[in-house]
Amino acid sequence: MSGQLMMEIGTKALELGVPLSAHFDLTWRCNERCIHCYLDHEDRGEVTTTEVKDILEQLAAAGTFFLILSGGEPVMRKDFFEIVEYARQLMFSVKVKTNGILIREREAARLRELAVEVVQISVYSHRAAVHDAITKVPGSLERTLNAVRFLRGQGLKVIIAGVMMRQNLGDHKEVQKLARELGVSFQLDPTITPKLDGDTSVLDLRIPDSALPELFRDGSLVGDADEFCAPAEVDASALEALPCSAGHTAVYISPYADVFPCVQFPLPTGNLRQQKFLEVWRDSPQMNEVRGIRLSDLHACSSCGNVASCSRCPGLAYMEGDMRGPSSADCDKSFARTGILSPRKRAALVQIAI
Amino acid sequence: MSYVARSKQVAARMLGEEMVIMSGRDSTLFTLSPVATAIWNAADGQTPLERIVEERVCEEFEVDRETALADAQAFVAELAEHGIVLISEQPIT
Numbered sequence: 001m002s003g004q005l006m007m008e009i010g011t012k013a014l015e016l017g018v019p020l021s022a023h024f025d026l027t028w029r030c031n032e033r034c035i036h037c038y039l040d041h042e043d044r045g046e047v048t049t050t051e052v053k054d055i056l057e058q059l060a061a062a063g064t065f066f067l068i069l070s071g072g073e074p075v076m077r078k079d080f081f082e083i084v085e086y087a088r089q090l091m092f093s094v095k096v097k098t099n100g101i102l103i104r105e106r107e108a109a110r111l112r113e114l115a116v117e118v119v120q121i122s123v124y125s126h127r128a129a130v131h132d133a134i135t136k137v138p139g140s141l142e143r144t145l146n147a148v149r150f151l152r153g154q155g156l157k158v159i160i161a162g163v164m165m166r167q168n169l170g171d172h173k174e175v176q177k178l179a180r181e182l183g184v185s186f187q188l189d190p191t192i193t194p195k196l197d198g199d200t201s202v203l204d205l206r207i208p209d210s211a212l213p214e215l216f217r218d219g220s221l222v223g224d225a226d227e228f229c230a231p232a233e234v235d236a237s238a239l240e241a242l243p244c245s246a247g248h249t250a251v252y253i254s255p256y257a258d259v260f261p262c263v264q265f266p267l268p269t270g271n272l273r274q275q276k277f278l279e280v281w282r283d284s285p286q287m288n289e290v291r292g293i294r295l296s297d298l299h300a301c302s303s304c305g306n307v308a309s310c311s312r313c314p315g316l317a318y319m320e321g322d323m324r325g326p327s328s329a330d331c332d333k334s335f336a337r338t339g340i341l342s343p344r345k346r347a348a349l350v351q352i353a354i
Numbered sequence: 355m356s357y358v359a360r361s362k363q364v365a366a367r368m369l370g371e372e373m374v375i376m377s378g379r380d381s382t383l384f385t386l387s388p389v390a391t392a393i394w395n396a397a398d399g400q401t402p403l404e405r406i407v408e409e410r411v412c413e414e415f416e417v418d419r420e421t422a423l424a425d426a427q428a429f430v431a432e433l434a435e436h437g438i439v440l441i442s443e444q445p446i447t
Contacts, residue, residue, distance in 0.1 A: 002382070002383050005383050005384075005385065006383060008385075009369065009374055009383070009385065012369055012370060012372075013369060016369065016370055018369060020369075060367070063367060063368070063369060064367070065365060065367040065369070065374055065376075088362075091364070091365055091366045091367060092365055092367075093365030093376050094365075115362065115363040115364070115378040117365065117376070117378070117381065157381070
């Protein structure tokens with residue numbers, strides 16, 4: 001995919017107010033019980049096939065091009081392939097996020113027939129004991145890796161995504177090697193997010209801050225490490241930048257038809273069982289509030305030396321209590337990259353000293 | 355006579371006045387100009403490219419037939435390389 005053209009398309013979508021990318025969780029049910037998961041897996045009345053198709057039609061009419069079908073485990077839905085087929089008829093570029101447990105040769109062949117763009121599969125460790133302890137499903141690593149092989153056998157593009165936590169700290173290099181051997185891409189995320197209901201107990205799983213610098217200096221993960229770790233210049237134009245694409249060109253829809261700016265930003269903006277998508281997208285006061293925020297509006301972050309290069313997630317900040325405030329996980333990550341203390345971290349150090 | 359059909363292996367969406375298309379074969383991303391979009395929309399595999407150019411390009415965009423046809427042939431050939439359209443001497447079903 002051309003990076004320059006992708007940027008131009010993103011800029012145009014922003015100008016036109018188009019939700020270029022939509023993440024649609026088809027279910028929160030799951031056949032794994034990952035210890036770091038942020039979801040409640042009970043089915044509380046998820047969208048029907050008819051409702052899903054209607055939402056997809058509305059997204060297509062709104063201009064959505066990239067569609068992420070995820071969960072929970074989306075393949076658990078009996079109508080999963082019917083939904084993918086419908087999405088492809090509507091000409092979306094479809095990415096499926098799955099644990100792969102239910103993907104065998106037949107399912108992989110069907111995804112190929114439907115021209116799914118990419119399948120992302122979570123692998124937490126190359127060691128079955130570690131991976132299976134995280135998913136709480138014995139044999140899950142073997143089944144997941146078999147799914148990767150079936151998908152690759154069909155010529156599909158696959159991404160192995162790893163989430164780093166204390167349980168698998170240090171395993172990512174071997175998972176990366178495994179991905180290379182399987183001929184697939186590898187992505188690593190060191191962020192554990194609170195549960196959508198606000199429960200923060202899972203944050204104890206986060207890797208220690210001391211493990212971050214090594215990750216951010218690893219060129220195989222971040223590209224040019226010097227460039228990645230250099231703080232960007234903070235000038236007036238940088239402060240007028242948008243915090244991220246959530247609510248601007250990206251949107252999230254839950255299995256209960258709730259619309260959020262992003263999967264990590266559970267700010268209720270509307271529900272598609274009561275409203276049309278475009279009504280929520282264009283007119284929701286909450287969505288428009290998110291859209292109105294510029295980096296200069298972030299009371300703690302706007303004076304931080306990391307502001308122009310920080311990966312600050314407004315959703316994580318929202319879950320910490322203030323969508324205009326800092327996201328502590330990103331403060332830690334920025335410090336690990338640039339060595340510049342944020343006002344939040346500085347205040348914390350002063351408090352410790354006192 | 356050549357016939358052009360849109361591949362079912364692509365993703366496509368109008369963004370403003372341009373069409374965004376991604377090849378299912380190699381993930382190459384294209385944006386099509388309004389003229390190219392008109393050709394893409396008419397590429398049903400049944401209408402000869404020459405007629406598409408006459409009816410959808412020359413008439414709507416006021417371009418001379420020879421130039422428009424040459425441009426259209428080059429354009430569909432490039433898209434065909436990425437599996438975005440199929441080209442045939444016979445109608446495509």
